[in-house]
Amino acid sequence: MNATTQMNDAILQVDHLSMKFGGLVAIGDLSFTARRGEITALIGPNGAGKTTVFNCITGFYKPSEGMITLNRADGSTYLLERLPNHEIPARAKVARTFQNIRLFSGMTLLENLLVAQHNKLMKASGYTVLGLFGFSGYRKASAESMELARHWLEKADLVDRADDPAGDLPYGAQRRLEIARAMCTGPELLCLDEPAAGLNPKESAALNDLLMDIKHNTGTSILLIEHDMSVVMQISDHVVVLEYGRKISDGNPQSVRTDPRVIAAYLGVDDEEVETVLTEVGDEDVIEQLDIGPDAAHGPGTSSSYLAGPVTDTVGHSDGERVTVSKGASKAAQVDARANSPRKPSERATAKPTGKSSTAKPRGGRK
Amino acid sequence: MAVTVSRESDSVATPTQRALKEAFYAGAIALGLFVLFIGLKTGQNMSNELVLTQRWGLLAAVVIATAVGRFLYVAYGQPFMANQKIANVATGLLPASVGSRFFTLPAFIVAVVAAVLLFLFNSSLAGWVGAEPAGYLQFLRALAVIYLLACVIYYFRAFIHANFTKLGITALVLYPILVVAVLSLNAWSIAGGLQGSLKWVDNFGIQILIYVMLAWGLNIVVGLAGLLDLGYVAFYALGAYAYALLATQYGLSFWILLPAAGCMAALWGVLLGFPVLRLRGDYLAIVTLAFGEIIRLVLINWREVTNGSAGISGIPKVSFFGLMTFNVSDPNYIAKVLHIATSSAYYKIFLYYLILGLCLLTAFVTIRLRRLPVGRAWEALREDEIACRSLGINTTTTKLTAFATGAMFGGFAGSFFAARQGFVSPESFVFLESAIILAIVVLGGMGSLVGIAVAAMVMIGGTEALRELDFLKQIFGPDFTPELYRMLLFGMAMVIVMLWKPRGFVGSREPTAFLKERRAVSSSFTKEGHG
Known part of the structure; x- marks a missing residue:
């Protein structure tokens, strides 16, 4: 906001964004910038607040604090937190898709894309009055909107099914249709909420192509939430990592990939790997904490079955286990804390957990 | 096990x-x-x-x-x-269908002969067998005619299915003429035919068409926009009272007051819409229900203006665009202008064509609106409101336009109703009316104009037809009054239709635009809307 160059460069600027639901802080003091013409990825573990950020940007939530600035290509600037919900796509040109697909399932694919061009067609139809009497201006605009719809149906490889109901499409095609529908609003910023969720590798690759095509041919900037790292690492130019509503890393995919805080917090690591990471950074307390954690005799461990031990043991243990996890919940914070406190090399050597990995269980396995 | x-x-x-x-x-x-x-x-x-x-x-x-x-x-x-x-x-063939076994050529010929004989020797047979069995003979004659009609429909079913709309409109336009012609033949005089046609044109034709129009109006709100409105009759009442009051107090013409009543109802539609916009589903239904009752209670209690429960009488008749009137005493009474015999049937036939025109206007506007962005936005709103907002659609104004448009057609129908009855009172606008209109929309298949028209014909025509079943008195005794059972039959018909076709007569949805071919959307994909 301070310099004009920066203003043109950044399409979306999130400053000190906080969102609180009662006592729960879903997002705490989040600031990041999405640059024009780039694909910015927002990643983080489940419940990190990614979708909440999206809902704040697209006006479905009013943020508790903070400022969300959108700079359009024509130089106009919108404060998204002040715009009503429906004006964000209409005026600020921000389009979005949803994590659980929200298509108009009883309408055909073509109709879905025509509904997306509502505001343009509304003007062309003279707010219904002229259209009702069949003025030629509306017919022309209507033909143009059909062409745009056909264009995006071709891009999404769905033109053969244009006259089928959207609810009849397979899952992957519904994802592509939702993106095509969002693009039909003519957005400058496209927000995609887990576009690759539930897609097979082939569909995922097709999605990557579609997104790269959008980036190169329309000049639309993309902000996406994604769990599929193949998508994130391949196509994004900039990655923002959230954990528990706070930003823990921000940079290009390579730097984020190697950031120990991110590794610890997110990138599909098991507890044993976290332990390795922590050991590398020199963390004793956490390793001890991991030690007190559930062991093979009680937890699902080796047998992977809760029926392996007495029920009381399992139940009793699951309580303690939850406490342990919530204490050390933010792994990135642990990494931080350890990295900040200086350690002697000798201590680090003693802390090396040889053979400990057998007792610590992978988190993913328990979920 | x-x-x-x-x-x-x-x-x-x-x-x-x-x-x-x-x-x-x-x-x-x-x-x-x-x-x-x-x-x-x-x-x-x-x-x-x-x-x-x-x-x-x-x-x-x-x-x-x-x-x-x-x-x-x-x-x-x-x-x-x-x-x-x-x-x-x-x-490898399926057995002959029930229809082709039931409608065979020999049976058809027998039915033709029976019907012709019974028609020709109607009076002599009645004198010969006595009054009571003559009732059965008339019943037999009616059965033969119904069988013949069913045969014709069965053999031309493909053609009828393909051209249903055109055939339907043609039949509706020709209906009064056919009724008068058939009854004139029966009574051997045109005057007798006109007199006899009163019941068929007024009780069946006009009554059904009023409900068709009301249901088509409600269809915009419930069927397209998915907003469950249980107080639709309020707009009907507003239109009726707007015409009744303005016509009796200021002597304004029907042709001025028809659009005025529509605008009045639309205005109230918007006024109702504003507070209930935040509500969804059941809550919306309850508030609209309350609105309907409020309007009725105001009509009852605001005696200075509405004359309370006594209602307003002496509402002027509609004139033929000011050129001809339907009051016998007027110098430009239609029979005097055209030099024909005096009959009260002209007014009913004129009203029939008037409401038919209003219905066709409603259908035309609905079909047009569906293909305009606002109509698509209504349907999108029914499918998914959140997705609508994410596409920049102002859901507030979209809902309000749906309420206003639906209310406007209710207002038109109301002012027509007042002109036809010549009398309005709050008793005509009870909750049951709202429920019947909604039932017609649901039975017809939400969003489908043809289905709703058929449902109105079955529901309203069916209950009217119960009055015609006098021969049942011969079976169940003179105390039997079939019209008392109409609500029972109404309920039974609804249960049967909902079991047989859960999404109404026409469950599929016609898409508003297509790239290659227009294919109906199956009802399994469309949603009912949640307010």
């Missing part, structure tokens, strides 16, 4: 055994249900005492009828229907 065993024993049992068993259960259930309803009847005697009449004979008849019906269905009906689905092994 036990379940499988019992199933095997079921299949081992012969159909007759199974049918006997099921007939017994059906009879037992009927006995339990009807022992108090039919077996006992309470009444009053001369000294105002409660008397209990026992009707065990009637109860036994009903129970036996139920059991026999169940037996016949299970023993013969079900195997027959199952056989209809099995193709012949040798030829």
Whole structure:
């Protein structure tokens, strides 16, 4: 906001964004910038607040604090937190898709894309009055909107099914249709909420192509939430990592990939790997904490079955286990804390957990 | 395990055994249900005492009828229907359908001969056999005519299905002419034909078309936008009272007040819309229900303006665009202008064409609106409101336009109703009316104009037709009044239709635009909307 160059460069600027639901802080003091013409990825573990950020940007939530600035290509600037919900796509040109697909399932694919061009067609139809009497201006605009719809149906490889109901499409095609529908609003910023969720590798690759095509041919900037790292690492130019509503890393995919805080917090690591990471950074307390954690005799461990031990043991243990996890919940914070406190090399050597990995269980396995 | 065993024993049992068993259960259930309803009847005697009449004979008849019906269905009906689905092994063809077996050429010829004979010798036969059996002969004649009509419909079913809209509109336009022609032939005079046509044009034609128009108006709100409105009759009342008050107080013409009443109702639609916009589903339904009741209570209690429960009478008739009137005393009375015989049927026929025109206007506007962005936005709103907002659609104004447009057509219908009746009172605008209109929309298939028109014809025409079943008095005794059973039949018809076609007569949805070909969208994909 301070310099004009920066203003043109950044399409979306999130400053000190906080969102609180009662006592729960879903997002705490989040600031990041999405640059024009780039694909910015927002990643983080489940419940990190990614979708909440999206809902704040697209006006479905009013943020508790903070400022969300959108700079359009024509130089106009919108404060998204002040715009009503429906004006964000209409005026600020921000389009979005949803994590659980929200298509108009009883309408055909073509109709879905025509509904997306509502505001343009509304003007062309003279707010219904002229259209009702069949003025030629509306017919022309209507033909143009059909062409745009056909264009995006071709891009999404769905033109053969244009006259089928959207609810009849397979899952992957519904994802592509939702993106095509969002693009039909003519957005400058496209927000995609887990576009690759539930897609097979082939569909995922097709999605990557579609997104790269959008980036190169329309000049639309993309902000996406994604769990599929193949998508994130391949196509994004900039990655923002959230954990528990706070930003823990921000940079290009390579730097984020190697950031120990991110590794610890997110990138599909098991507890044993976290332990390795922590050991590398020199963390004793956490390793001890991991030690007190559930062991093979009680937890699902080796047998992977809760029926392996007495029920009381399992139940009793699951309580303690939850406490342990919530204490050390933010792994990135642990990494931080350890990295900040200086350690002697000798201590680090003693802390090396040889053979400990057998007792610590992978988190993913328990979920 | 036990379940499988019992199933095997079921299949081992012969159909007759199974049918006997099921007939017994059906009879037992009927006995339990009807022992108090039919077996006992309470009444009053001369000294105002409660008397209990026992009707065990009637109860036994009903129970036996139920059991026999169940037996016949299970023993013969079900195997027959199952056989209809099995193709012949040798030829690979399905057995002849029930329709082609029922509508055969010999039967058709017999029906033609019977109908012609009964028509020709109607009067002489009546004198010959006496008054009571003559009623049965008339019934027989009606059956023959219905069979002939059904035959014609059956043989031309493909053509009718393909051109349903055109044929329907043609039939509606020709209806009064046909009625007058047929009745004139029957009575051997045009005057008699006109007089006889009053009932058919007014009670059937106009009455059904008013409900068609109301249901099409409500269809915009419920069927397209998915906003459940239980107080639609309020807009009907507003239109009726707007015309009644302005016409009686200021003497304004119907042609000015028709759009004015529509605008008035639309304005109130918006006023109602504003506070209820945040509500969804059941909550919206309850608030609209309350709105309907508020309007009715205001009409009852605001005596200075609305004349309370007594209503407003002496509402002027519609004129033929000011050129001709339908008041006998006027110098430009239609019969004087055109030099024809005086008859009250002209006004009814004129009203019929007026409401037909209004209905067609409603249909035209609805079809046009569906293809405009606002109509698509209504349907999108029904499908998913959140997605609508994410696409930049202002859901507030979209909902308000749906409310206003639906209310406007309600207002038109209301002012027509006032002009037709010449009298309005709050009793015409009770909640039951809203419920009937909504039932028509749901039965017809939400969003489908043709389905709704058919549903209105069945529901309103059906209840009117019950008044015509006088011959039933010969069976059930002179106290029997079939129209008292119309709500029972209404409910039964709804249950049957909802079992047979859960999404209404026309469940599929016609897309508003297409790239290659127009294909109807199956009802399994469309949503009902949540307010």
